Amino acid sequence: MAEELIISTSADKQERYSTLIPQIESLISEEPDFIANLSNIAAALKQTMDFFWVGFYLVKKDQLVLGPFQGPIACTRINFGKGVCGASWKEKKTILVPNVDEFPGHIACSSASKSEIVLPAFKNGEVALVLDVDSDQLNDFDETDQIALEKLMRLIEKLL
Numbered sequence: 001m002a003e004e005l006i007i008s009t010s011a012d013k014q015e016r017y018s019t020l021i022p023q024i025e026s027l028i029s030e031e032p033d034f035i036a037n038l039s040n041i042a043a044a045l046k047q048t049m050d051f052f053w054v055g056f057y058l059v060k061k062d063q064l065v066l067g068p069f070q071g072p073i074a075c076t077r078i079n080f081g082k083g084v085c086g087a088s089w090k091e092k093k094t095i096l097v098p099n100v101d102e103f104p105g106h107i108a109c110s111s112a113s114k115s116e117i118v119l120p121a122f123k124n125g126e127v128a129l130v131l132d133v134d135s136d137q138l139n140d141f142d143e144t145d146q147i148a149l150e151k152l153m154r155l156i157e158k159l160l
Contacts (some may be wrong), residue, residue, distance in 0.1 A: 005020065005023055005025075005047060005048060006019070006023065006061060007019050007020060007048050007060075013049075013144050013145070014144050014148075016048055016049060017049075017144065017145075017148035018148075020045075020048045020049075020148075021148060021151055021152055021155070023044070024040075024041055024044050024152065024155065025155055026125075027040055027044070027146040028040065028041070028097055028155065030160065034159055034160075035067070035068060036077050037156075037159055038056050038067055038068040038129075038156075041068075041089065041152070041156070042054050042055050042056065042069050042070045043067050043070055045070075045133070046070035046071065049069075051071070051133050051134065051135060052071060052110075052112065052113060052134045052136040053069065053070070053071030053072060053074065053109075053110065053113065053132070053133070053134040053136050054069065054070050054071060054131070054132070054133045054134070055067065055068060055069020055070065055071065055074060055131075055132055056069065056094055056129050056130070056131055056132070057078060057085050057129060057130050058066055058128070058129045058131060058143075059089065059127055059128055059129060062079070062080055063077045063078065063079055063080070064077065064080075064085055064089060064130060064135055065077055068130065070108050071134070072112075073109075074109045074110070075107055075109040076146035078107060082105060082107060083105060083106055083107035084095075084097055084103055084106060084107075084116050084118045084132070085102075085107075085118050085130050085132050086107075087118075088118040088119065088120050088127075088130050089120060089127045089130055092120055092122075092127055093120065094117065094118065094119045094120070094150060095116075095117070095118050096116075096117045096141050096142075096145075097115060097116045097117070097141075098138060098139040098141075099114065099115060099138050099139065100113055100114060100115060100116050100134075100142070101114075103116075110134070112136045113135070113136065114133040114134075114135060114136055114137055114138045114140070115134070115135045115137060115138055115139055115140045115141055116133065116134050116135070116141070117133050117141040117145055117146065117149065118130050118131065118133070119131045119146075119149050119150060119153050120153070121153045121156045121157050121160065122157055122160075123157065123160040128157075128160050129151065129156075129160075131152070131153060131156075132141065133145075133149070136158075153154050
């Protein structure tokens with residue numbers, strides 16, 4: 001696949017995900033480098049979905065360490081159980097936050113972030129990384145995002 005996405009700008013959210021996920025799958029199927037794949041996935045999500053911030057945090061010992069991302073500079077390290085990313089890691093599940101100001105212990109890497117979804121990817125039953133997606137709009141994520149992004153995480157797990 002050429003390094004170009006083919007997504008209709010007039011498509012709704014569901015249609016954009018339905019078109020994007022197979023293109024990401026094709027893009028990463030030929031590339032063996034994990035970081036290169038995460039970088040292109042972050043770029044594809046940012047470009048197609050127009051998220052405020054999208055990126056990965058990799059589990060390294062007892063912390064999440066910033067990996068490939070698109071958007072403003074971000075927190076470099078997040079402790080286990082801290083913030084939305086750390087909570088997703090600890091609870092081993094997707095966490096969708098309509099208003100980050102109402103999430104206990106939210107880490108404000110950017111004051112412009114208003115809502116967030118964080119999804120874990122697993123290797124051998126343990127969280128290996130999380131995908132963190134932020135919006136500068138309140139209540140910007142829903143079940144459509146969760147279902148599509150969880151499907152994407154299953155593709156990422158095949159790379160781990």
